Amino acid sequence: MxxxxxxxxxxxxxxxxxxxxxxxxxxxxxxxxxxxxxxxxxxxxxxxxxxxxxxxxxxxxxxxxxxxxxxxxxxxxxxxxxxxxxxxxxxxxxxxxxxxxxxxxxxxxxxxxxxxxxxxxxxxxxxxxxxxxxxxxxxxxxxxxxxxxxxxxxxxxxxxxxxxxxxxxxxxxxxxxxxxxxVVPMAPRKTLVLGADGQLGKALRRAYEGDASVEFAARAEFDLTDPASFENRNWKNYSTIINAAAYTAVDKAETPEGRRAAWAVNVTAVARLARVAVDHGLTLVSVSSDYVFDGSADVHDEAEGFSPLGVYGQTKAAGDAVVSVVPRHYIVRTSWVIGEGANFVRTMASLADRGVKPSVVDDQIGRLSFTEDIAAGIRHLLDTAAPYGVYNLTNDGDPQSWADIAKSVYTLSGHDASDVSGVSTEDYFRGKDAAPRPLRSALDLAKLRATGFAVEAWDRRLQAYVAGDG
The missing domain is CATH 2.60.120.10 (Jelly Rolls)
Incomplete structure (x- = not known):
């Protein structure tokens, strides 16, 4: 009864x-x-x-x-x-x-x-x-x-x-x-990683190595600017999309051609991904940038409002706003990304080896973000089912200027740190067509730490990277 x-x-x-x-x-x-x-x-x-x-x-x-x-x-x-x-x-x-x-x-x-x-x-x-x-x-x-x-x-x-x-x-x-x-067990729904051949995409490949439930798609397999890429996939077979693709040419984004390309990849394509995520109940992971801020605050937390200075930052802010309406989303905000491929650290190491004594900007302050740690942080958020929302995800440690980091690279490469001289952003870019940069890019990591993720210090990661272990 x-x-x-x-x-x-x-x-x-x-x-x-x-x-x-x-x-x-x-x-x-x-x-x-x-x-x-x-x-x-x-x-x-x-x-x-x-x-x-x-x-x-x-x-x-x-x-x-x-x-x-x-x-x-x-x-x-x-x-x-x-x-x-x-x-x-x-x-x-x-x-x-x-x-x-x-x-x-x-x-x-x-x-x-x-x-x-x-x-x-x-x-x-x-x-x-x-x-x-x-x-x-x-x-x-x-x-x-x-x-x-x-x-x-x-x-x-x-x-x-x-x-x-x-x-x-x-x-x-x-x-x-x-x-x-x-009985053949039912396989889990898949995670799709887009931009799989970029710096972060390669780190995600390593983070998920051996996991058959994770599928990787470079531009040849999934072109974010082509609507057919979104239409020709059975989204019912997926649970999560990690978008590691982005238009990141900061200076070129200020040109007419670059502006159109930045908006196409960072906003229009992201809006299509958001639509897919909403329609099919997927989790969407999107990677953001310190460039959504103007750099007027010493440290930026997740609650700070957008104040981008240039086109690149504007497109990233617009993309973040779109993703924020997806019920199941993680916006991972990072800065000064270093991974496999051309980047600031490798450029400085090359200059040091060639005996070049560069002038490097000394009034932009922030922290490096190594892609292996960004990838590990993304996996941590997904594996632990952390509350959805925005998370700052950079390496830990005292914020430094680009010039300070360049000096560290010179020292770690066996060269004299005094070979690096400092210069202001204004003087460095005088007479050049360049996008405005935020002067302070340090991101508050308290929310990420509260999920149980241990954030590696940038200087220890830099040491391993220059030594060839990163």
Whole structure:
């Protein structure tokens, strides 16, 4: 008999992501009423905001009707409209909990959330049982080909069916499903890394080396400026996009041609990615820049408003504003990026080796950001499911000027730091066509540290980089 007036409550199960809910059912002599799914209240007790798009009902005439075990390529929220069921769920996803089993009896006062890849089965315990479920993808014959199945009688799962299977009503297909030893686990949705051949993209390749769930796309595989790149991909197979691509030619962005290119890559393409993320419930990771600020503050935190000085900074700020409306987003703001490829540190090391005594700007203050640490920070945010939002992500340590860093490179290269002389930004760029630069670029790292990420000091990372280990 349905229990009335239980408080709404969530109960974890042995299968990660599978959560059993008590539902308040209000009844009297006329019958009963319940809010079967109420987004605001359910989110408050921990139900994922899974974005259902289809509601299905399975009516079962007789007690003993048994269906499953089917793992589907979408999330589902299951409840009973009338009658009772014995439900059985088996984790058929890749990973350490593959084969884990949970069973429970459901009546109209209970519901359960089943993530993608967890096998779902039920047996009716009363005649005239109606089983209902919300799913966050549309059923199709093609989607059914992506199911993973397990035999209801599998000895490893050892489900104690209340009505023995030989006495139950089963379909021929369900009787023929494979045993657990022959089941191919459902692979997780993929992470797509764009800009995979850039400095950060190469670091992300190393950070995710050996992870088959991460797919890398350079411009040849995914051109951000071509709408067809967005249209010709089955986004249902992905959970996350990491956009490591950007237009970063700061000075060229001030030209008519560069301005158009910067807006196309840093804003228009990002808006398309944001649309994809919203439409398909994906997490979008976007890399931002200290250039969204004018450099008037000594240290910039995540709450500071935009104040870009030049076109590049304007496009990055506009891209950040677009990404911020994606429900599941990480904006990773960095500065003075150093990785594999041409960059300031390699230029200084080359000058030192050639005996050049350069003049280097000494009134722009900030911290280096090594791509291996940016990549590690991005992976940390995703792996730990840190709260969505903006995170500053640079290396740690005392902020320095470009001239100070150049002197460190000279010293680490075995040359005399006094070979480097300082010059103001104004004097350095006098008579040149150059974009304005923020003078102070140090980013506050407290929010990132609070997630448990240990930020490496820039000077230690620089030492290893110059020595050839970075």
């Amino acid at each position: 349905t229990e009335f007036s239980k408080p709404l409550a969530a109960h974890e199960t042995p299968i990660p992501g599978v959560v059993l809910y008590d539902l308040p059912v209000h009844g009297d002599n006329r019958g009963w009423f319940k809010e079967n799914w109420q987004r605001e209240k359910m989110l408050a007790v921990g139900l994922p905001d899974f974005g259902p798009v289809q509601n299905n009902i399975s009516f079962n005439e007789k007690a003993g009707t048994t269906r499953g075990i089917h793992a589907e390529p979408w999330d589902k929220y299951v409840s009973v409209a009338t009658g009772r069921i014995f439900g059985a769920w088996v984790d058929l996803r890749e990973g350490p909990t593959f084969g884990a089993v949970f069973t429970a009896e459901l009546d109209p006062s209970k519901a359960i959330f089943i993530p993608r890849g967890v096998g779902n089965a039920f047996q009716t315990l009363e005649d005239g049982t109606a089983y209902t479920y919300l799913v966050n993808d549309h059923w199709s014959a093609d989607a059914q080909s992506q199911y993973t199945f397990l035999n209801l009688a599998d000895e490893t799962a050892a489900i104690a069916w209340p009505i023995p299977l030989e006495e139950a009503e089963l379909s021929g297909k369900d009787r023929a499903h494979p045993r657990l030893a022959d």
